[in-house]
Amino acid sequence: MTAVAPANDLAELKRFVVAQATSQGITPAEYGAVLDGVVDDGDGGPGSWVRRWSEAGERLEREGRLLEAGRYYTMARFPYPSGSARREAEARAREVFARWAANLPGLERIEVPTAAGPVAAWAGGLSADNPKPLLLMSGGIISLKEQWAPVLLQLAEFGLAGVVTEMPGVGENPLPYDLTAPALLPAVLDAVADRADTARTFALALSFSGNLALHAALTDPRIRGVVGAGLPVHDFFTDRAWHATVPRVTVDTLAHLARTDAGSVFDALAPLALEPDRLGAVDIPVALVASARDEIIPPSDTDRLRRSLRSLRLRVHDDVHGSPRYFPQTRLWTLLTVLRMSGGPLDRRLALGAQLRALDRR
Numbered sequence: 001m002t003a004v005a006p007a008n009d010l011a012e013l014k015r016f017v018v019a020q021a022t023s024q025g026i027t028p029a030e031y032g033a034v035l036d037g038v039v040d041d042g043d044g045g046p047g048s049w050v051r052r053w054s055e056a057g058e059r060l061e062r063e064g065r066l067l068e069a070g071r072y073y074t075m076a077r078f079p080y081p082s083g084s085a086r087r088e089a090e091a092r093a094r095e096v097f098a099r100w101a102a103n104l105p106g107l108e109r110i111e112v113p114t115a116a117g118p119v120a121a122w123a124g125g126l127s128a129d130n131p132k133p134l135l136l137m138s139g140g141i142i143s144l145k146e147q148w149a150p151v152l153l154q155l156a157e158f159g160l161a162g163v164v165t166e167m168p169g170v171g172e173n174p175l176p177y178d179l180t181a182p183a184l185l186p187a188v189l190d191a192v193a194d195r196a197d198t199a200r201t202f203a204l205a206l207s208f209s210g211n212l213a214l215h216a217a218l219t220d221p222r223i224r225g226v227v228g229a230g231l232p233v234h235d236f237f238t239d240r241a242w243h244a245t246v247p248r249v250t251v252d253t254l255a256h257l258a259r260t261d262a263g264s265v266f267d268a269l270a271p272l273a274l275e276p277d278r279l280g281a282v283d284i285p286v287a288l289v290a291s292a293r294d295e296i297i298p299p300s301d302t303d304r305l306r307r308s309l310r311s312l313r314l315r316v317h318d319d320v321h322g323s324p325r326y327f328p329q330t331r332l333w334t335l336l337t338v339l340r341m342s343g344g345p346l347d348r349r350l351a352l353g354a355q356l357r358a359l360d361r362r
Helices: 010-023 028-035 049-062 066-076 084-101 145-158 181-192 208-219 248-258 265-272 276-280 299-308 324-342 346-361
Strands: 108-112 119-124 133-138 161-165 197-206 223-229 286-291 312-317
Touching: 010 028, 010 066, 010 248, 010 324, 028 049, 028 066, 049 066, 049 084, 066 084, 066 145, 084 145, 108 181, 119 145, 119 181, 133 145, 133 181, 133 208, 133 324, 145 161, 161 181, 181 197, 181 208, 197 208, 197 324, 208 223, 208 265, 223 324, 248 265, 276 299, 286 299, 286 324, 299 312, 312 324, 324 346
Parallel strands: 133 161, 133 197, 197 223, 223 286, 286 312
Antiparallel strands: 108 119, 119 161
């Protein structure tokens, strides 16, 4: 049974939430106004992390801004629902997103059968009459599927169908985060095989889900390319010297997902390390955004990918984990890379390439 986590370190929470908030379009002024009023990490009391973010979400919900409200509830449950207040915030994030999505015929909620029970996901562009290549998206250890699901509405113009799921142990995914976790990806493909061209699947798998995508690609030939960001490969799971530097919030979150305690989590996850021979057996294109000052993923893991993969496209940002200062570039680059892998519309690729070059020049 997972041990009850102590209150998070506020300085860490405030530092690491920036990448998540930025990726959701919450501006520095907006998240700064919330963080300035946070005085503790209690379970929903006045001035607590959960209460401050939830109050901001409630204001947006009253104004009918459901998608934005969901983003704030998602920040309230960050990094994972360790208490009743965070569990309530996570439930509210799902509920307001479902209300927002109910008016959009391009989105649908699906369930993927697994041995641990159904895994909920959001999908778009599925069609038995016109099956399209599939983009399978997953965030990292703190990302709800609702954070990324709006991207599904844009995929039709790129000739893709899409599914957004969650890491094992996150949100509505009942699977444990262990060596069985990579089986989730083939299960998703099986679930939509009658409405998508799953033989041409491309995984946009951020952070820790990128490791799962590489594992899955070794056994499932339907996965034709992997695009990731901040991807743990080997040393993150095995280097004890590095483990001593990993932020506590990350260790506690991993322990929650792996259903163990912080002192045992790296031993529990060690089997997920990809040895050089296994990386060398990955015979599909892989693309990665790496952060030069990543405080979570060791630089040696990126070096391993350089040395071992047959095909690697790499983009490095001078930033911390998640490269929050470069989020617009990361978003454009990852989508453009998926389209290059899938042979997406040339005009869209040219347009995205021009936008990316303009951002880089700034």
